Amino acid sequence: MGVTIDLLLNAIASGILLGGLYAAVSLGVSISFGMLDIVNIAHPAFVILGSFVAYIANTTLGADPLLTSIVVAPVFYALGALVFQVYYVSFERHGRDSLRGLAFFFGLMFITEVGLILVFGVDYRSVQTAYIGPSLNFGEVGIPLRLLVPCVASLALLATIQLFLRRSFTGRAILAVAQNQVALQFQGADPIRIRRIAFALSIATAAIAGALLIIIQPIEPSVDRDYIGRVFAVCVLGGMGSIPGTLLAGLILGIAESFTATFYGPSWAPAVSFGLLLLTLAIRPAGLLGR
Amino acid sequence: MRRHIGFLLAALAVALLVYLGTAWIGNDYVYFAGYVVLQYVVLATAWNILGGYTGYVNFGSAAFFAVGVYTTVVIHKTLALPVPAILPLGGLLAGILGLGMGYLTLRLRGVFFSIATLALAIVLNSMIVNWSFVGGGRGAYVIRPREIAFFTSYVQYLFVLMLVLATLAVWIARMVERSRLGRGLAAIRDDELAAEAAGVPTLKLKLIATTLSGFMMGVAGVPLPYFVTYVEPSGTFSLGYAVNAMAMPLIGGTTSWLGPLIGALLLGTLQQVATVTLSATVNLLIVGILLVLFVTLAPDGILGLGRAIVRRVRRRDG
Numbered sequence: 038m039g040v041t042i043d044l045l046l047n048a049i050a051s052g053i054l055l056g057g058l059y060a061a062v063s064l065g066v067s068i069s070f071g072m073l074d075i076v077n078i079a080h081p082a083f084v085i086l087g088s089f090v091a092y093i094a095n096t097t098l099g100a101d102p103l104l105t106s107i108v109v110a111p112v113f114y115a116l117g118a119l120v121f122q123v124y125y126v127s128f129e130r131h132g133r134d135s136l137r138g139l140a141f142f143f144g145l146m147f148i149t150e151v152g153l154i155l156v157f158g159v160d161y162r163s164v165q166t167a168y169i170g171p172s173l174n175f176g177e178v179g180i181p182l183r184l185l186v187p188c189v190a191s192l193a194l195l196a197t198i199q200l201f202l203r204r205s206f207t208g209r210a211i212l213a214v215a216q217n218q219v220a221l222q223f224q225g226a227d228p229i230r231i232r233r234i235a236f237a238l239s240i241a242t243a244a245i246a247g248a249l250l251i252i253i254q255p256i257e258p259s260v261d262r263d264y265i266g267r268v269f270a271v272c273v274l275g276g277m278g279s280i281p282g283t284l285l286a287g288l289i290l291g292i293a294e295s296f297t298a299t300f301y302g303p304s305w306a307p308a309v310s311f312g313l314l315l316l317t318l319a320i321r322p323a324g325l326l327g328r
Numbered sequence: 329m330r331r332h333i334g335f336l337l338a339a340l341a342v343a344l345l346v347y348l349g350t351a352w353i354g355n356d357y358v359y360f361a362g363y364v365v366l367q368y369v370v371l372a373t374a375w376n377i378l379g380g381y382t383g384y385v386n387f388g389s390a391a392f393f394a395v396g397v398y399t400t401v402v403i404h405k406t407l408a409l410p411v412p413a414i415l416p417l418g419g420l421l422a423g424i425l426g427l428g429m430g431y432l433t434l435r436l437r438g439v440f441f442s443i444a445t446l447a448l449a450i451v452l453n454s455m456i457v458n459w460s461f462v463g464g465g466r467g468a469y470v471i472r473p474r475e476i477a478f479f480t481s482y483v484q485y486l487f488v489l490m491l492v493l494a495t496l497a498v499w500i501a502r503m504v505e506r507s508r509l510g511r512g513l514a515a516i517r518d519d520e521l522a523a524e525a526a527g528v529p530t531l532k533l534k535l536i537a538t539t540l541s542g543f544m545m546g547v548a549g550v551p552l553p554y555f556v557t558y559v560e561p562s563g564t565f566s567l568g569y570a571v572n573a574m575a576m577p578l579i580g581g582t583t584s585w586l587g588p589l590i591g592a593l594l595l596g597t598l599q600q601v602a603t604v605t606l607s608a609t610v611n612l613l614i615v616g617i618l619l620v621l622f623v624t625l626a627p628d629g630i631l632g633l634g635r636a637i638v639r640r641v642r643r644r645d646g
Contacts, residue, residue, distance in 0.1 A: 076439050078387075078446065127624040137623040139385045139442055140578055144620035147571050151613040262567070266447035307454045311447040315432055318444070322436055
């Protein structure tokens, strides 16, 4: 098989665009797992929930998925706060019991997925917008707007969160609670409240990531499983809780998957994230931009 | 050792009673339903050796189970050995997979092991989809022999086989629980750092538990192709196996061999009824909700609830 330059360039371009989406989907996990040490394996399920909300608004009201996701993000924030409260009262307060905490999130993932199957069935759903279809052409390299718009939106989301963490008081408190919970208590801040805000924020990003996802690809309720390996690979490779690291790792995964799909066939793409995850754990568990 | 042999004999006697009971009913449906429930007894017991005794969560039960399933598919298409001969082979392969996974991830924090097992099922799934010899994504038919000596039907034969496997699995789990190994695993579960400091060879014990648990899950999968006669990846890797293998011990109680047994019998039977009366999807939803309710409200499972009631009654009397 001849590897032509345009095939290569196209693979890189779509890899970068896909990487933007992976960074957005993984952002929530970088906050919950990377900063708060809460292993929220249900995060991809919340992302799919966000996709279905965007789908409903798009088919019934003709609303733009991105706009919908910004409107419903506060609802997801409230949902996140509720989940954190249950998690905190049932597990965290009694000291470390990671076994049951993991089982709890696994159960949440399962309930969300099966619940969506009961309501929507297992058919693939997609949205209709003006930017799905046309593409920009640069010589031999085509850039579909369907991929470009989510990628730009993802960069905006990452930048907003990064700015919030670095500049605002609450954001800095979240970074502090990630480092030392007791020290924060001495400063007179309530670490539980800060953790609740951070976790709720991570679920709010799932609403937006879900909208981006359904713009890029048609989805059905069990698509979340394809993303479990990806989000944790990105989170660990990026270096637990680093937002620039999340973007970098997302791009690396996107390009790696795009190459695999182009040169070996798309059915191998899900295995890439797992390989990347194992490789990172074996060689550099601290990740690329880890502390 | 004599106590363990005694328990095995008692367990086999119970299994014999179960066999006689089903033979007396003599309906093939009983064998079908019974097989599924007993398969879950093996899976839940195997999960609990790592999850309950050691405190390490395995989300990839379906992957280990599938190794057993596809070992049978390969053997069926090549050597065509009888099922009992495939059992150790399927178990061994799944055990090696467990050892490899454990070796790569168990030296880090436990949560990385859990995440890796979650992704493992997805990777094995895409490997099977790409492997046309075992049917790829389309699936493969496994024709079972029409009849078999000493049994009224092939399904009865598989049911008895699974009954023996379930008995052995519970026996092994009980033996592990009460051995030096079990005490070492419990020490890891309670405080790994302290265990390490006290001279418990934590990595070695964790690897033994992962391998043994993987072995038993693989064995549980071996007879499945002959049971369902048609094997395809999405059914074999279904999240149902992973969630049940985990929910059953957590609902029954994780610290004792009795917990997974109670959980599997209860939840397995409930699902057999719910599949007939409601639907397979609703029935998975019930399992998910029960799992979340139990881990949040009754962290020690049914066994823990039972113990609490006994304690309260005693206190009132005394």
